Amino acid sequence: MALTFLKQAARRPAEPSPPAAQPAKRFTWTRLAPYLLILPAVLFELLVHVIPMIVGIFMSFIQLTQFFITNWSAAPFVGTGNYAVALDFSGPLGWQLVRSFLITLGFTVLVVGISFVFGMSAALVLHRLGRGRGFLRTLFLIPYALPAYAGIIIWKFILQRDNGLLNQLLVDGLHLASERPFWLIGGNAFVSVVVVSIWQQWPFAFLMSMAGMQVIPEELYQAAAIDGASTWQQIRFITMRMMKPLNAVLLLLLFLWTFREFNTPYVLFGPTPPEAADLLTVHIYSSSFITWNFGLGSAMSVLLMLFLVVVAGLWALWNRRVNRDA
Amino acid sequence: MREQLSFRIFRWVVLVPLAIFTAVPLYVMVTSALKPLQDVRGDFQWWPTNLTFEPFVDMWSTVPLADYFVNSVVVTSIATLFSVVIAIFASYAISRYRFRGRGVFSGVVLSTQMFPGVLFLLPLFIIFVNIDRSLGFSFLYQTRIGLIVTYLTFTLPFSIWMLAGYMNGIPRSLDEAAKVDGTTAIGALFRIILPAARPGIIAVAVYSFMTGWGEILFASQLTNSDTRTLSVGMQSYATETNVYWNEVMAAALVVSVPIVVGFLILQRYLVSGLTAGAVK
Known part of the structure; x- marks a missing residue:
């Protein structure tokens, strides 16, 4: 839309207009200014988002296998064939996709829920803490600041079966198990990926909650305290109420980010994770780059995108209703 | 303010486990980086018995870490610079002008940042x-230029969104006063908005740099041995026969320190920028 306007504007000569009494539809630099300002952003959005997305949607309708990677115009058109394969839940590929989706959903609910509770609780108690607040705040934020792979690789070391700290604590220290369990293969892999993701995610929830609590005016608490409200009542009726809009945004962001989590399973397990930790993004990644079936991979990413759009849409409806009721 | 006993107990129940959960992996990283290889092969030692700085020396020769470092710095800095500069102009337009297409543009920016990178x-x-293939030489695939383009997919929308939120928080009366004094729109941007939005701009730059520095998805497929970044190169310490865990930890520490220090210094800007963008 912006581009067509620019083209129209360019055809007309730019004339200096009198400062007062301009006709509403005349060209002026002021009217053109916002389009010039967003022009670089529009060009780059086209380059890195819009065109790749259109190409991606097109790719989901062609049979883009390894024979056609370097010459994709030759790939045969298969219509909705890739989607039929991805959504055929009785076939092996469709079933794997459903399993991966359910694992990702469980993973996301656990990670977002626990990260939110951790972040909120830590912010609540630190907000009212005098000494030691700065130190703990800094400590809690380090996992978030750490590059993802650095943090995850520490956990990979801790979770090693033979020389890892966790098994040493569980087996030799606490004698909770007689055999050293595997944490990076088999069913336990799910626990590992959840714990490591929480370790990285909860500081973000903490950071946002802290920031939200800082803007709540202190007078509110003082007034409530004079009226005899207990600490818990203050938290429930002042902090939680005031935090509602921020929490809504925070939960949506956490959900969207966690649902597409790639780094944690990829660094912990490599490109082919154990079944129990086969998160969707890694699933799409390995289906595409290991079997080189980009058509199917694109169809699955389009489905993932549609799901996230639906989630965000439902969130927007819910958020609007909450705000109207409040 | 007097606090109830139950709240004081709650405080300890929250803080102690979270502090241990957070600190133990960091402790493991620092101490393991100071151990010789044989000491990280067996049981974990809480107190390193043979302190050594050798992992910090050897890690540069086991894998070409310096090359990865340079690649990461170049790719991440350029992507950050591009997205910050583009975002300054775009967010100024979104925040200060009402124009046709504004809704569509903001909608595209907002929605693309929630889509997964694999898309x-x-x-x-x-x-x-x-x-x-049609050019006949490597221009984009597995080159730094190509990687920079892919990094813009996540740095750009976030920068625009966050900076627009931040600029909305700057009172309009400021730039309108400047316009009354005869400044043009661009003059108001550079003389009024840019200085006032500096915390937001710093936050955007820090955030873009952090996400680029930790990026794995694109780097794992779109780099080769010459253009590999730290995020992918770090995996090379694990060979078929041997994992140099002490060197891995030393390298993890070295690549983290600049980013963590930068983050901790600039975190107050990041917090104000993030919440301004989130709460609008």
Whole structure:
């Protein structure tokens, strides 16, 4: 839309207009200014988002296998064939996709829920803490600041079966198990990926909650305290109420980010994770780059995108209703 | 303010486990980086018995870490610079002008940042490979330029969104006063908005740099041995026969320190920028 306007504007000569009494539809630099300002952003959005997305949607309708990677115009058109394969839940590929989706959903609910509770609780108690607040705040934020792979690789070391700290604590220290369990293969892999993701995610929830609590005016608490409200009542009726809009945004962001989590399973397990930790993004990644079936991979990413759009849409409806009721 | 006993107990129940949960992996990283290889092969030692700085020396020769470092710095800095500069102009337009297409543009920016990277990785991979094939040389696929383009997929929308939120928080009376004094719109941007939005701009730059520095998805497919970044290169410490865990930890520490220090210094800007963008 912006581009067509620019083209129209360019055809007309730019004339200096009198400062007062301009006709509403005349060209002026002021009217053109916002389009010039967003022009670089529009060009780059086209380059890195819009065109790749259109190409991606097109790719989901062609049979883009390894024979056609370097010459994709030759790939045969298969219509909705890739989607039929991805959504055929009785076939092996469709079933794997459903399993991966359910694992990702469980993973996301656990990670977002626990990260939110951790972040909120830590912010609540630190907000009212005098000494030691700065130190703990800094400590809690380090996992978030750490590059993802650095943090995850520490956990990979801790979770090693033979020389890892966790098994040493569980087996030799606490004698909770007689055999050293595997944490990076088999069913336990799910626990590992959840714990490591929480370790990285909860500081973000903490950071946002802290920031939200800082803007709540202190007078509110003082007034409530004079009226005899207990600490818990203050938290429930002042902090939680005031935090509602921020929490809504925070939960949506956490959900969207966690649902597409790639780094944690990829660094912990490599490109082919154990079944129990086969998160969707890694699933799409390995289906595409290991079997080189980009058509199917694109169809699955389009489905993932549609799901996230639906989630965000439902969130927007819910958020609007909450705000109207409040 | 007097606090109830139950709240004081709650405080300890929250803080102690979270502090241990957070600190133990960091402790493992620092101490393991100071141990010789044989001491990280067996049981974990809480107190390193043979302190050594050798992992910090050897890690540069086991894998070409310096090359990865340079690649990461170049790619991440350029992507950050591009997205911050583009975002300054775009967010100024979104925040200060009402124009046709504003809603569509903001909608595209907002929605693209919630889409998963893999959605863009597959088509960009195909586009890069095919452009290079028709050019006859490596221009985009597995080059730094190509990687910078892919990093813009996540740094750009976030920068625009966050900075627009921040600029909305700057009172309009400021730039309107400047316009009354005869400044143009661009003059108001550079003289009024830019200085006032400095915390937001710093936050955007820090955030873009952090996400680029930790990026794995694009780098794992769109780099080769010459253009590999730290995030992918770090995996090379694990060979078929041996994992140099002490060197891995030393390298993890070295690549983290600049980013963590930068983050901790600039975190108050990041917090104000993030919440301004989130709460609007």
